[in-house]
Amino acid sequence: MPRGELIVSDGGARDLRSDDLGQAWNVLAQVMDPEVPVLSVVELGIVRDLNWHAGHLQVVLTPTYSGCPATEVIEQDIRQALEDAGFVSPRLKRQLHPAWTTDWISASGRQRLQAYGIAAPQGSASKRSLLGESPQVCCPQCASSHTEMLSQFGSTACKALYRCCDCREPFDYFKCI
Numbered sequence: 001m002p003r004g005e006l007i008v009s010d011g012g013a014r015d016l017r018s019d020d021l022g023q024a025w026n027v028l029a030q031v032m033d034p035e036v037p038v039l040s041v042v043e044l045g046i047v048r049d050l051n052w053h054a055g056h057l058q059v060v061l062t063p064t065y066s067g068c069p070a071t072e073v074i075e076q077d078i079r080q081a082l083e084d085a086g087f088v089s090p091r092l093k094r095q096l097h098p099a100w101t102t103d104w105i106s107a108s109g110r111q112r113l114q115a116y117g118i119a120a121p122q123g124s125a126s127k128r129s130l131l132g133e134s135p136q137v138c139c140p141q142c143a144s145s146h147t148e149m150l151s152q153f154g155s156t157a158c159k160a161l162y163r164c165c166d167c168r169e170p171f172d173y174f175k176c177i
Contacts, residue, residue, distance in 0.1 A: 045100065046064060146165040150170065
């Protein structure tokens with residue numbers, strides 16, 4: 001090759017196969033959130049879309065909030081899992097609009113939270129908390145609704161710390177946002 005000649009590569013681009021998107025969804029269903037390791041990124045609802053663009057898998061992600069410290073780790077985990085599954089140079093695209101909401105957590109994700117000891121978001125995301133309304137949070141240990149908030153922030157910014165007044169166990173509540 002003559003000196004100064006530009007090397008052009010397609011970066012492993014290829015045509016979409018019929019099972020690619022299904023396989024990618026299955027791979028992503030195994031990538032766990034690092035802060036709540038019982039929830040996959042699919043159950044958490046941050047994987048918004050999968051498509052094939054310019055010969056590569058494109059994953060559209062919406063972080064739980066724009067300042068989430070786990071976002072880069074999640075993106076690295078997703079990229080690694082997809083590459084390990086044979087997807088060459090997957091493209092990850094952050095999409096901040098519409099903003100992520102706890103409404104996007106799947107039903108199975110909510111059940112996994114409960115089983116893990118974290119109270120799942122109660123109801124639907126709304127502005128109730130801005131009006132001074134507190135959610136009815138049930139204890140994930142004994143299912144009692146006789147609970148009290150100890151702190152607006154729990155083990156992460158997206159969770160509040162509660163205590164059950166009946167079984168006396170503290171627990172995180174995944175706040176509605």
